[in-house]
Amino acid sequence: MANYFNTLPLREQLNQLGEAEFMDSAEFSDGVNALKGKKIVIVGCGAQGLNQGLNLRDSGLDVSYALRKEAIEQKRDSWKNATDNNFAVGTYEELIPTADLVINLTPDKQHTSVINAVQPLMKQGAALSYSHGFNIVEEGMQIRKDITVIMVAPKCPGSEVRAEYLRGFGVPTLIAVHPENDPEGKGWPYAKAYCVGTGGHRAGVLKSSFVAEVKSDLMGEQTILCGLLQTGSILSFDKMVEKGIDAGYASKLVQYGVEVITEALKHGGVSGMLDRLSNPAKIKAFQVSEELKDIMRPLFQKHQDDIMSGEFSKTMMEDWANGDANLLKWRAETGETAFEKTPAGDVKISEQEYFDNYLLMVAFVRAGVELAFETMVEAGIKPESAYYESLHETPLIANTIARKKLFEMNRVISDTAEYGCYLFDQACKPLLTDFMKKVDTDLVGKNFNEGKDGSVDNVQLVQVNEILRNHPVEIVGVKLRQAMTAMKAIKTV
Amino acid sequence: MKQPLVQIVQLNLQYADQVVLSDFNWTIYAGENWVIGGKSGTGKTSLAKTIAEDKHPAHVYYVSNWYQFTNLEGDRNFYYQQRYNKFQTNDTLTVYADLLHFGQKHGLDFADAEPILEALGFQNCKDTQLIELSSGEHKKLQLVQGLWLRPKLLIIDEPFTGLDQQSRVNLLDIFDKIAEMGTSLILVTNEENLPTCINRFAEIENGKLRVVEHPADFSKDARRNKKPIPYFLQQAPSFTNTSVVELRNVSVRYGDKVVLKNVNWKINAREKWLLQGPNGSGKSTLLSLLNGDHPQAYNADVWLFGAKRGSGESIWDIKEKVGIISPEMHWYFDQNATVWHTIASGFYDSIGWFLEVKYEEKKRIEQLLDFFDLLPYKNQLLRTLPLGKQRLALLARTIIKNPPLLILDEPCQGLDVAQTNHFNAVVDELCANGNTLIYVGHYESQIPSCIEHRLLLEKGEVVEEVTI
Numbered sequence: 001m002a003n004y005f006n007t008l009p010l011r012e013q014l015n016q017l018g019e020a021e022f023m024d025s026a027e028f029s030d031g032v033n034a035l036k037g038k039k040i041v042i043v044g045c046g047a048q049g050l051n052q053g054l055n056l057r058d059s060g061l062d063v064s065y066a067l068r069k070e071a072i073e074q075k076r077d078s079w080k081n082a083t084d085n086n087f088a089v090g091t092y093e094e095l096i097p098t099a100d101l102v103i104n105l106t107p108d109k110q111h112t113s114v115i116n117a118v119q120p121l122m123k124q125g126a127a128l129s130y131s132h133g134f135n136i137v138e139e140g141m142q143i144r145k146d147i148t149v150i151m152v153a154p155k156c157p158g159s160e161v162r163a164e165y166l167r168g169f170g171v172p173t174l175i176a177v178h179p180e181n182d183p184e185g186k187g188w189p190y191a192k193a194y195c196v197g198t199g200g201h202r203a204g205v206l207k208s209s210f211v212a213e214v215k216s217d218l219m220g221e222q223t224i225l226c227g228l229l230q231t232g233s234i235l236s237f238d239k240m241v242e243k244g245i246d247a248g249y250a251s252k253l254v255q256y257g258v259e260v261i262t263e264a265l266k267h268g269g270v271s272g273m274l275d276r277l278s279n280p281a282k283i284k285a286f287q288v289s290e291e292l293k294d295i296m297r298p299l300f301q302k303h304q305d306d307i308m309s310g311e312f313s314k315t316m317m318e319d320w321a322n323g324d325a326n327l328l329k330w331r332a333e334t335g336e337t338a339f340e341k342t343p344a345g346d347v348k349i350s351e352q353e354y355f356d357n358y359l360l361m362v363a364f365v366r367a368g369v370e371l372a373f374e375t376m377v378e379a380g381i382k383p384e385s386a387y388y389e390s391l392h393e394t395p396l397i398a399n400t401i402a403r404k405k406l407f408e409m410n411r412v413i414s415d416t417a418e419y420g421c422y423l424f425d426q427a428c429k430p431l432l433t434d435f436m437k438k439v440d441t442d443l444v445g446k447n448f449n450e451g452k453d454g455s456v457d458n459v460q461l462v463q464v465n466e467i468l469r470n471h472p473v474e475i476v477g478v479k480l481r482q483a484m485t486a487m488k489a490i491k492t493v
Numbered sequence: 494m495k496q497p498l499v500q501i502v503q504l505n506l507q508y509a510d511q512v513v514l515s516d517f518n519w520t521i522y523a524g525e526n527w528v529i530g531g532k533s534g535t536g537k538t539s540l541a542k543t544i545a546e547d548k549h550p551a552h553v554y555y556v557s558n559w560y561q562f563t564n565l566e567g568d569r570n571f572y573y574q575q576r577y578n579k580f581q582t583n584d585t586l587t588v589y590a591d592l593l594h595f596g597q598k599h600g601l602d603f604a605d606a607e608p609i610l611e612a613l614g615f616q617n618c619k620d621t622q623l624i625e626l627s628s629g630e631h632k633k634l635q636l637v638q639g640l641w642l643r644p645k646l647l648i649i650d651e652p653f654t655g656l657d658q659q660s661r662v663n664l665l666d667i668f669d670k671i672a673e674m675g676t677s678l679i680l681v682t683n684e685e686n687l688p689t690c691i692n693r694f695a696e697i698e699n700g701k702l703r704v705v706e707h708p709a710d711f712s713k714d715a716r717r718n719k720k721p722i723p724y725f726l727q728q729a730p731s732f733t734n735t736s737v738v739e740l741r742n743v744s745v746r747y748g749d750k751v752v753l754k755n756v757n758w759k760i761n762a763r764e765k766w767l768l769q770g771p772n773g774s775g776k777s778t779l780l781s782l783l784n785g786d787h788p789q790a791y792n793a794d795v796w797l798f799g800a801k802r803g804s805g806e807s808i809w810d811i812k813e814k815v816g817i818i819s820p821e822m823h824w825y826f827d828q829n830a831t832v833w834h835t836i837a838s839g840f841y842d843s844i845g846w847f848l849e850v851k852y853e854e855k856k857r858i859e860q861l862l863d864f865f866d867l868l869p870y871k872n873q874l875l876r877t878l879p880l881g882k883q884r885l886a887l888l889a890r891t892i893i894k895n896p897p898l899l900i901l902d903e904p905c906q907g908l909d910v911a912q913t914n915h916f917n918a919v920v921d922e923l924c925a926n927g928n929t930l931i932y933v934g935h936y937e938s939q940i941p942s943c944i945e946h947r948l949l950l951e952k953g954e955v956v957e958e959v960t961i
Binding site: 036 | 575579748786805810842
């Protein structure tokens with residue numbers, strides 16, 4: 001199979017990359033009608049599969065689950081998830097031929113084998129949905145021409161998709177129709193109805209394309225979301241220990257700090273996050289993050305270039321073919337870092353202390369979010385797509401770190417994200433060696449404001465605020481966040 | 494000279510800009526067993542928490558009115574329907590594991606917990622996961638821990654809330670026993686039926702302790718002037734079908750555990766039902782089938798408003814016709830909602846407010862705020878108000894759309910006698926206009942007078958169905 005994106009002429013590449021339209025709620029006035037009475041069969045019953053299915057059924061749709069024979073016979077978790085919630089469960093052979101819409105919610109890596117098994121069983125003119133376009137765009141999977149191919153991708157973990165729906169709300173969602181597979185023109189009505197069925201239409205929907213979703217998703221997860229949070233966390237912990245800060249305190253500050261800091265990012269964007277610092281600390285964080293941006297920019301660009309050219313997916317698929325040799329090795333290494341092995345100390349850290357004593361992470365997050373966003377937009381991805389794949393998802397990943405540190409974060413995210421995260425982390429650490437030599441405990445471990453009188457230069461502060469607030473990620477962020485003001489705080493601390 | 498258990502000298506306590514305790518003095522001696530009562534919002538809970546703060550649990554232990562457990566990953570971001578959705582991973586501890594953990598932490602012998610579990614009718618819950626417990630069962634778990642620990646001073650906030658009658662009788666007995674064995678008690682409550690060991694009474698007045706002779710001397714909240722019910726609630730709700738609820742031979746089980754067994758129940762439009770049963774008898778599960786909250790309704794013979802569940806309706810179609818309140822919904826309600834937003838969300842059945850409210854709806858919100866005397870609090874966060882006021886706001890949310898079916902699951906939990914009577918009078922008046930009612934309440938003295946039918950559940954089975 002050839003990389004789909006690379007088969008397109010440049011104008012079509014640009015056209016699909018640039019597809020991003022924030023949809024008006026009036027576009028969803030038809031509700032779930034396009035899917036009413038249609039038979040929906042979900043393949044896979046993990047967190048996304050189960051929770052989306054529960055929502056779709058609660059929206060009045062007909063949902064059942066197709067699982068592999070072994071999963072049913074051995075009563076695996078996916079089988080239990082579906083049957084405990086009173087869904088009809090059957091094998092591919094039993095259920096797929098009856099389906100009007102097949103929703104593929106298996107892990108990325110299984111897509112090729114799942115589609116190869118499912119496609120021949122699908123009836124003429126049925127529809128197939130993905131929540132991630134890797135299989136179509138990077139692996140170049142060809143779907144039968146009579147089948148409609150759509151994407152509905154909620155930008156939150158499955159448990160949140162369910163929780164927000166039952167609260168009467170939803171999570172931001174990205175929808176797309178594959179231009180090569182829309183023979184009857186029913187792609188958009190189906191995608192919209194499916195989105196309404198999960199509650200997504202209440203929290204902001206981005207009309208996108210398979211190409212834009214994949215190229216931005218890969219970029220976000222490798223750089224700011226997983227890669228930089230991992231690099232920044234490990235470097236911060238090691239620095240604190242090196243400088244004599246209590247290891248238990250350092251472990252707690254790093255584990256939970258990233259969640260507390262990005263919670264401010266979620267509500268108020270990059271400038272809202274920096275507003276949590278005192279004026280002198282804000283100026284310092286600004287300067288540090290400017291320096292970080294200059295150091296890391298070439299690495300961000302390299303990741304984007306490799307994603308666009310298909311080099312990244314090619315290398316990763318080679319590792320898949322090699323039994324995940326690199327992935328497993330790197331995963332084991334992550335489990336062995338000093339940060340991972342040091343339990344969070346039994347110390348109280350107040351919410352504000354996480355900002356004041358962890359200025360370095362504020363700088364890392366600003367640098368990472370802005371760089372990822374800028375690099376994506378320079379590559380032809382629209383600001384709306386770039387926002388969701390950078391700033392929006394950062395707090396969600398931070399939450400997984402707060403739960404059980406980095407090893408757990410890497411376990412929860414997809415194998416694709418994990419692979420890219422390790423690539424970034426390995427390249428980023430050496431780049432930051434000189435920078436980290438200069439870092440002392442005023443940036444990480446101790447209160448930056450200690451011993452300072454709090455005064456700043458008016459002109460300098462105004463300039464810093466303007467640069468922060470006028471960044472394009474802030475402009476688009478204000479618009480998109482309006483649609484999700486009611487998002488509940490995720491809190492572990 | 495007698496050694497005091499706890500001595501508080503010149504304590505000052507502020508909450509935001511509000512003074513709760515000022516120059517507060519109190520000495521508690523061994524052998525004393527106190528009840529702290531009086532008006533709502535005087536700082537009883539703040540005081541109770543402060544006494545226990547930084548004390549060794551074997552010396553002073555505080556049992557809160559509601560304890561928010563976490564799941565195994567430290568997350569407490571739950572939603573109230575979560576216990577009906579099953580997911581293999583991401584589980585909470587079982588009751589047994591939670592108790593074992595508590596026992597290890599405090600060096601207790603599990604054999605000492607067994608009689609308490611039995612007295613509170615809780616021994617069957619050992620394998621139940623924390624997320625699956627009802628509010629009454631959560632209360633029991635917290636009580637079991639405190640009673641098992643037997644500290645020198647045990648402080649319990651609203652010990653009787655949500656308990657069934659038998660458990661309550663047994664609890665009074667346990668209180669007397671542990672008092673005899675040397676534990677002093679502080680119970681924060683306005684209940685009149687108290688353990689015999691109680692020998693001291695006090696309330697908080699203007700931030701200071703006021704000792705009284707008898708609970709009858711507690712200050713009462715000002716009598717409420719009954720206002721006329723808003724006009725929009727005097728209208729008869731419309732029914733499209735005479736059958737509102739019909740359950741035919743409905744069972745619900747989780748694995749081997751049977752929660753409901755062969756339940757038959759038919760409710761016609763405008764009927765008024767009382768649903769009763771001990772904690773854990775399946776009441777909440779039964780009600781969740783009627784509100785679109787339980788996934789097992791899809792495979793059962795459940796008919797709502799004339800349509801079979803799973804025949805193409807959405808849960809929002811059902812919720813539109815139902816006004817519901819339950820202790821669980823209260824505890825899991827949106828932490829960031831103001832009183833106004835809480836009531837507004839009743840129009841859209843959301844937990845918290847997300848949609849634009851229309852002009853006519855805004856007018857109704859104002860009328861109900863006024864009716865429940867909540868106007869001065871309308872912009873305050875719900876969670877910052879005393880429990881009784883929070884309840885009133887949620888009750889306003891429940892009735893604001895004048896729904897054909899009202900499901901009031903222990904609606905008066907946390908309300909005092911006057912507030913309870915007031916609210917039940919409202920229910921009577923509303924229902925006289927034609928709403929169908931399902932009411933859950935453990936105590937006969939606390940139910941509205943319009944009730945005509947009673948369904949009694951025990952261990953998931955209907956054991957009695959009578960017309961009153």
